[in-house]
Amino acid sequence: xxxxxxxxxxxxxxxxxxxxxxxxxxxxxxxxxxxxxxxxxxxxxxxxxxxxxxxxxxxxxxxxxxxxxxxxxxxxxxxxxxxxxxxxxxxxxxxxxxxxxxxxxxxxxxxxxxxxxxxxxxxxxxxxxxxxxxxxxxxxxxxxxxxxxx
Amino acid sequence: xxxxxxxxxxxxxxxxxxxxxxxxxxxxxxxxxxxxxxxxxxxxxxxxxxxxxxxxxxxxxxxxxxxxxxxxxxxxxxxxxxxxxxxxxxxxxxxxxxxxxxxxxxxxxxxxxxxxxxxxxxxxxxxxxxxxxxxxxxxxxxxxxxxxxxxxxxxxxxxxxxxxxx
Numbered sequence: 075x076x077x078x079x080x081x082x083x084x085x086x087x088x089x090x091x092x093x094x095x096x097x098x099x100x101x102x103x104x105x106x107x108x109x110x111x112x113x114x115x116x117x118x119x120x121x122x123x124x125x126x127x128x129x130x131x132x133x134x135x136x137x138x139x140x141x142x143x144x145x146x147x148x149x150x151x152x153x154x155x156x157x158x159x160x161x162x163x164x165x166x167x168x169x170x171x172x173x174x175x176x177x178x179x180x181x182x183x184x185x186x187x188x189x190x191x192x193x194x195x196x197x198x199x200x201x202x203x204x205x206x207x208x209x210x211x212x213x214x215x216x217x218x219x220x221x222x223x224x
Numbered sequence: 225x226x227x228x229x230x231x232x233x234x235x236x237x238x239x240x241x242x243x244x245x246x247x248x249x250x251x252x253x254x255x256x257x258x259x260x261x262x263x264x265x266x267x268x269x270x271x272x273x274x275x276x277x278x279x280x281x282x283x284x285x286x287x288x289x290x291x292x293x294x295x296x297x298x299x300x301x302x303x304x305x306x307x308x309x310x311x312x313x314x315x316x317x318x319x320x321x322x323x324x325x326x327x328x329x330x331x332x333x334x335x336x337x338x339x340x341x342x343x344x345x346x347x348x349x350x351x352x353x354x355x356x357x358x359x360x361x362x363x364x365x366x367x368x369x370x371x372x373x374x375x376x377x378x379x380x381x382x383x384x385x386x387x388x389x390x
Contacts, residue, residue: 075390091258093251093254093258094255094258094262095255095259124300125300159247162248162251163243163247163248164241164243165245165248166237166239166241169233174233174235175233176233177248180232180248206239218239
């Protein structure tokens with residue numbers, strides 16, 4: 075199969091699989107997830123390049139992947155619907171110190187994750203010091219502390 | 225009936241944030257459907273729908289001979305075609321249609337045939353045998369799609385088919 079076509083198929087497959095598994099997948103990158111990421115990249119590399127180790131194939135595949143990314147970024151800027159379908163939208167998971175349990179469960183966000191972000195970003199100690207916690211589209215959690223508590 | 229997704233909290237907030245709860249809910253449904261599909265894909269894979277598994281195994285019988293092979297193959301992933309022959313006189317003969325072999329590269333044959341020749345549209349392998357013989361062909365699929373052909377084992381025809389995934 076043509077390497078460009080392989081690159082396109084792999085790109086779209088990865089886009090779908092990471093959309094299916096949710097924002098939190100690989101967002102923290104623990105040691106195990108880093109290893110998992112390396113294994114995924116190795117498997118992907120074999121599926122894309124096969125036994126063709128030529129430089130021209132590498133150039134074609136790199137250009138395909140970056141080209142696809144540029145194309146998708148362009149479409150996202152033009153279509154809000156596509157952007158939201160591909161990336162999702164940010165979602166509030168803590169509102170005025172109160173964890174929104176349903177949203178957290180559906181997004182697979184634990185209270186520990188929110189408190190960890192609160193400690194890391196603002197040195198906060200407790201949930202009631204958080205005005206808003208937002209699960210961003212990249213899977214990270216941003217924290218807005220109550221004024222005077224940050 | 226309200227699902228757990230419908231119970232998503234609706235809040236008012238002061239953040240300048242493009243939060244879209246409808247899309248969030250749709251995303252959750254998409255994730256759930258996708259997860260189910262992913263597991264169905266994995267179960268099919270484990271069962272052998274994409275090669276190497278119980279439903280991929282095909283056992284054929286022709287006379288006193290048995291042939292074991294895989295129905296679902298993968299491109300460039302070597303497969304084994306095993307012939308268990310019985311009641312063979314001094315020589316066993318296995319013939320493949322050339323059209324069938326065009327889809328494969330024969331990477332190894334065990335034991336080595338005593339002769340190989342092309343007869344019409346068939347490649348005929350002959351093996352020294354004494355009553356029983358176990359012959360293995362190692363094939364590497366070089367083309368994708370459906371492959372079928374009529375092999376012949378000691379001049380008895382047997383139909384074999386495979387599907388080769390990319």
